[in-house]
Amino acid sequence: MKRFDFIQPATIEDALAAWEPGAVWLGGGTNIVDLMKTGAMQPDKVIDITRLPGLSEIETLPDGAIRIGSLVRNSDLADHPQIARHAPMVAEALLAGASGQLRNAATVGGNLMQRTRCAYFQDPTAACNRRAPGTGCDAAQAGDGMAILGWSEACIATNPSDFCVPLAALDAVVEVQGPEGAREIPVAAFHLLPGDTPDRETDLAPGELIIGVRLPAEATGFAANARYLKVRDRTSYAFAMTSAAAALRLEDGRIAEARLALGAVAAKPWRATEAEALLAGQAPDDALFDRAAEAALAGAAPSGGNAWKIDLARRTTARSLRMAAAGTPAEMPALPASPFGHSAEDHAHA
Amino acid sequence: MSPSISLTLNGEARDIALDDPRVTLLDLLRERLALPGTKKGCDRGQCGACTVLVNGRRVNSCLTLALTLDGAEITTIEGLAADGTLHPVQEAFIENDAFQCGYCTPGQIMSAVGLIAEGRAGDDPERIREGMSGNICRCVAYHGITLAVQDATRSMTPLKKEDAA
Known part of the structure; x- marks a missing residue:
């Protein structure tokens, strides 16, 4: 690991003042320390933000929105009663990610900032336009688990976050502070598609710091019918091959409003607005959900030998909608987000 | 002057000077504090062999920079019995x-x-x-x-x- 300067500011103002090119923010460190060990990240300065005050709270705002501080640990967020009751698919996505140990360390802000799991990005000896602009893309030759939506010739990497998928579906907003002051970025616009500049991964400007994430009050209206489904190589402790967050607001037996986002298919959590429009006003049934899944993947194209992934994403999407329609389970499933659950609603459509 | 941290390790207060910010909690325990019970497997947060309790919560010590732990309470396998x-x-x-x-x-x-x-x-x-x-x-x-x-x-x-x- 390359040597770095380490500082631990006590206030947000001190942290922002300490930032300079070559610096990184350190939260739980579960991603950044790993990438520093491989050499994929080589910061000159590590700014430990975990002592900053006021960023570890979860609060309900007067308008019903839920505000989550950027330093809240993934496990604390998943276990928080407000999240379990009002945004259950956020809790399910968090518990489907990583391991108990990693969730105890990983933060909300760090989850938003986590880097791709593309093996060529992680290997500093490989060509990677995302890590080292202009060097090419060794993944293009291999590409099996890579993107099927929104990719470019320059980069076919995917965003690995589970947490960000329901956040995108629920119109969550990222609260940021920087040298130019405070601003807000919708989660759906936070991560950037690669285009010709895959090294620009997020909308954050240099020196900006995530201070929180806000779930708008409308997000809580989906709590009764909201599921996250994650398909992976093994049942636990693996990144998604495909995932989907599906939420329905049902009124009088019809879908008043639908929210749908796909994970692990693009460089950002993929909000499927065409499918949402198709679902609105309809009575929920399997044929409708199949058509919605078709619409969600209509623009998909393989980026290598991964045509299988389009089909898998389609089926993951349809199944997540069926699970959402069956209702949010009263208790978190023993295997969160798994297709191998033992609840009645899973078996009903197996 | 080296930065230093104070922590409670298996119930005992310790002041530790660190000459290198790259030292992880895992390497601190094994190589500097003669507590080799905590194991290094992958050293990348993938295997769990390095799990310890920090403030009562299980974490991967291989991904935890020691300098971040000032004031923390650490329990390792040596402190369990x-x-x-x-x-x-x-x-x-x-x-x-x-x-x-x-x-x-x-x-x-x-x-x-x-x-x-x-x-x-x-x-x-x-x-x-x-x-x-x-x-x-x-x-x-x-x-x-x-x-x-x-x-x-x-x-x-x-x-x-x-x-x-």
């Missing part, structure tokens, strides 16, 4: 033959102690397997590990009720 009496999880691992080579065992035990404290799994084997998935055992002692965590959970729960009464 109070006054020479094995912790109920240690007893249960022996009773259920929950290991073969033993390399992952300190991490498994610390992770199990953390899981039981979280109260997430109870004695449901499916929830225990899910809760312990961050600890890899290449001897595949998973069946015994699950039984051990079940046993330890049951043996520790009545104690908690007595404490509360």
Whole structure:
């Protein structure tokens, strides 16, 4: 690991003042320390933000929105009663990610900032336009688990976050502070598609710091019918091959409003607005959900030998909608987000 | 002057000077504080062999920079047996033959102690397997590990009720 300067500011103002090119923010460190060990990240300065005050709270705002501080640990967020009751698919996505140990360390802000799991990005000896602009893309030759939506010739990497998928579906907003002051970025616009500049991964400007994430009050209206489904190589402790967050607001037996986002298919959590429009006003049934899944993947194209992934994403999407329609389970499933659950609603459509 | 941290390690207050910010908690324990019970497996947060408790919560010590831990309370496998009496999880691992080579065992035990404290799994084997998935055992002692965590959970729960009464 390359040597770095380490500082631990006590206030947000001190942290922002300490930032300079070559610096990184350190939260739980579960991603950044790993990438520093491989050499994929080589910061000159590590700014430990975990002592900053006021960023570890979860609060309900007067308008019903839920505000989550950027330093809240993934496990604390998943276990928080407000999240379990009002945004259950956020809790399910968090518990489907990583391991108990990693969730105890990983933060909300760090989850938003986590880097791709593309093996060529992680290997500093490989060509990677995302890590080292202009060097090419060794993944293009291999590409099996890579993107099927929104990719470019320059980069076919995917965003690995589970947490960000329901956040995108629920119109969550990222609260940021920087040298130019405070601003807000919708989660759906936070991560950037690669285009010709895959090294620009997020909308954050240099020196900006995530201070929180806000779930708008409308997000809580989906709590009764909201599921996250994650398909992976093994049942636990693996990144998604495909995932989907599906939420329905049902009124009088019809879908008043639908929210749908796909994970692990693009460089950002993929909000499927065409499918949402198709679902609105309809009575929920399997044929409708199949058509919605078709619409969600209509623009998909393989980026290598991964045509299988389009089909898998389609089926993951349809199944997540069926699970959402069956209702949010009263208790978190023993295997969160798994297709191998033992609840009645899973078996009903197996 | 080297930066320094103060922490409580297995119940004992320690002041530690660190000449290098790259030192992880894992390397600090093993190479500088003569506590090699915590194991280095992958050193990348993928195997769980390095699991310790920080402020009562299980974490991967290989991904934790030591300098971030000023004021923290650390418990390692060496600090688990109070006054020479094995912790109920240690007893249960022996009773259920929950290991073969033993390399992952300190991490498994610390992770199990953390899981039981979280109260997430109870004695449901499916929830225990899910809760312990961050600890890899290449001897595949998973069946015994699950039984051990079940046993330890049951043996520790009545104690908690007595404490509360």
